[in-house]
Amino acid sequence: MNIRFFCLTRKDLKLIFSGGSGIIQPVLLGLILVFVFSLSTPIGEEVSAQAAASIFWLATSFALILVFNTLYSMEEINQARTGLLLSPMPLQLVWLSKAFSGLILLLLAQLFFFPATIVFLGQESVAGWWNLLGVIILVDWGLVAVGSLLGAVSQGHAARDSLLSVVIFPLLIPLLLAGIRMGAHLLGDAGDENLSAWAGIAFSFGAVFTGAAIILFPFVYNEY
Amino acid sequence: MTYLIFGNIAVWTGIGGYLFYLATVQKKLDLRVRQLEVSADEQ
Amino acid sequence: MSDNSIITRSIPALAITGAVGLVVAQYFIWVYAPVEATMGILQKIFYFHLPLAWWGLISFFVVFCSSLVFLISKNPFMDRLSQSAAEVGLLFSGLALATGTLWARAAWNIWWTWDPRLSTTLVMWFIYAGYLVLRQSIDNPHKMRAVCAVLGVVAFLNVPLVFLSARMWRSIHPAVFGSRGGGLEPEMMTTVLVCIAAWGILTAGILFYRVRQLDLKDRIRNLFIF
Numbered sequence: 001m002n003i004r005f006f007c008l009t010r011k012d013l014k015l016i017f018s019g020g021s022g023i024i025q026p027v028l029l030g031l032i033l034v035f036v037f038s039l040s041t042p043i044g045e046e047v048s049a050q051a052a053a054s055i056f057w058l059a060t061s062f063a064l065i066l067v068f069n070t071l072y073s074m075e076e077i078n079q080a081r082t083g084l085l086l087s088p089m090p091l092q093l094v095w096l097s098k099a100f101s102g103l104i105l106l107l108l109a110q111l112f113f114f115p116a117t118i119v120f121l122g123q124e125s126v127a128g129w130w131n132l133l134g135v136i137i138l139v140d141w142g143l144v145a146v147g148s149l150l151g152a153v154s155q156g157h158a159a160r161d162s163l164l165s166v167v168i169f170p171l172l173i174p175l176l177l178a179g180i181r182m183g184a185h186l187l188g189d190a191g192d193e194n195l196s197a198w199a200g201i202a203f204s205f206g207a208v209f210t211g212a213a214i215i216l217f218p219f220v221y222n223e224y
Numbered sequence: 225m226t227y228l229i230f231g232n233i234a235v236w237t238g239i240g241g242y243l244f245y246l247a248t249v250q251k252k253l254d255l256r257v258r259q260l261e262v263s264a265d266e267q
Numbered sequence: 268m269s270d271n272s273i274i275t276r277s278i279p280a281l282a283i284t285g286a287v288g289l290v291v292a293q294y295f296i297w298v299y300a301p302v303e304a305t306m307g308i309l310q311k312i313f314y315f316h317l318p319l320a321w322w323g324l325i326s327f328f329v330v331f332c333s334s335l336v337f338l339i340s341k342n343p344f345m346d347r348l349s350q351s352a353a354e355v356g357l358l359f360s361g362l363a364l365a366t367g368t369l370w371a372r373a374a375w376n377i378w379w380t381w382d383p384r385l386s387t388t389l390v391m392w393f394i395y396a397g398y399l400v401l402r403q404s405i406d407n408p409h410k411m412r413a414v415c416a417v418l419g420v421v422a423f424l425n426v427p428l429v430f431l432s433a434r435m436w437r438s439i440h441p442a443v444f445g446s447r448g449g450g451l452e453p454e455m456m457t458t459v460l461v462c463i464a465a466w467g468i469l470t471a472g473i474l475f476y477r478v479r480q481l482d483l484k485d486r487i488r489n490l491f492i493f
Binding site for chain 3: 220
């Protein structure tokens with residue numbers, strides 16, 4: 001079963017990196033977002049850590065939408081989806097492998113967003129690089145769980161990006177709140193913060209949506 | 225006090241608006257049924 | 268759903284009882300319930316706000332249950348119930364937000380408070396608005412029903428997380444947030460219960476009517492296709 005999972009992940013990643021815009025679109029969109037947002041404060045004024053964290057997670061969310069639209073659009077050509085559905089493995093493996101590929105792509109995009117946030121939004125103090133990495137991975141887990149579950153939903157429409165955004169963004173709000181508060185804390189906004197409670201929220205979010213995805217994915221990914 | 229009036233206006237406009245929408249849908253359904261009756265008569 | 272099913276037959280009764288109930292509730296609101304000490308007559312907007320928020324959330328719960336049942340049984344009635352409950356829920360929670368905003372403006376002179384209940388209602392409004400948009404966007408009816416049922420289940424699973432995170436978010440901003448509905452006098456409590464009951468009957472009436480209308484729409488569409 002592991003082999004199939006890795007085969008799927010490798011196939012998706014290869015396809016994304018070999019042909020077409022792949023990862024470039026989400027990265028560019030996120031960078032543009034960070035830059036435009038930096039225009040919102042007058043020159044000389046500081047951008048608060050919370051604002052910086054918010055724009056980082058906003059850029060990540062938009063990247064999430066684009067990444068999963070791309071990942072799921074690959075099986076739309078030539079009825080490749082039927083091939084996946086027929087292969088001898090539980091459908092949840094498809095969800096898991098898409099989620100994992102999405103996680104890798106998202107982390108790659110965030111690799112660009114993070115320096116941009118530091119540079120354009122003038123964040124001087126970063127407390128705890130390992131903590132930051134842990135927070136990012138924890139929140140990303142929830143993001144890709146939702147993205148992989150609902151990514152297949154909007155395929156086949158011209159307006160699939162906006163449709164997926166409208167559907168996914170409200171669902172992500174608790175996770176984004178957690179990410180913003182934890183990010184703000186680690187970017188130097190040392191208010192009396194209950195970090196472990198926010199981490200608990202992010203963890204519950206990931207767990208609930210992973211469980212929901214395992215049960216519900218076969219209903220979403222079907223032969224229509 | 226005016227806020228109370230605005231609140232009432234909002235609530236009743238909202239509910240009325242939805243009921244109006246339901247009524248328009250019903251009119252369209254009625255038109256369809258009449259078209260079906262006509263085409264059934266022709267057979 | 269037959270023309271004589273219990274849902275269809277109960278619609279007129281529910282509508283009339285609901286309307287009468289609302290009239291009775293008006294008496295309770297304006298005559299029976301006392302005027303509140305601090306906010307005066309403006310507090311009466313609460314008697315709209317609470318039933319609307321309450322029945323909005325319950326409608327969303329109905330979406331959750333009927334979506335779940337639909338995924339298991341594939342009964343199209345459950346799908347229609349999901350759609351109707353989502354529409355009614357969206358309407359009521361939207362009105363609850365509007366009345367809550369007016370209350371906040373009148374009582375504390377701010378348009379929006381990060382009150383966790385209000386914030387949860389707003390997020391749920393967005394989620395179910397997306398649900399209805401999704402319904403319109405997918406052409407294939409089988410795919411649409413299955414996907415929307417999944418979204419219906421997932422949306423309500425989010426509620427406790429949204430509420431918890433909204434509450435934790437607010438605790439960092441100890442601004443002016445009075446408690447709504449805390450410390451109710453007994454007459455006010457009776458009035459609230461009467462209002463909730465009246466709005467509930469009306470909600471059921473509207474819901475059943477919309478379910479029946481969707482059923483008719485499907486039946487006519489099937490006739491047309493053949």
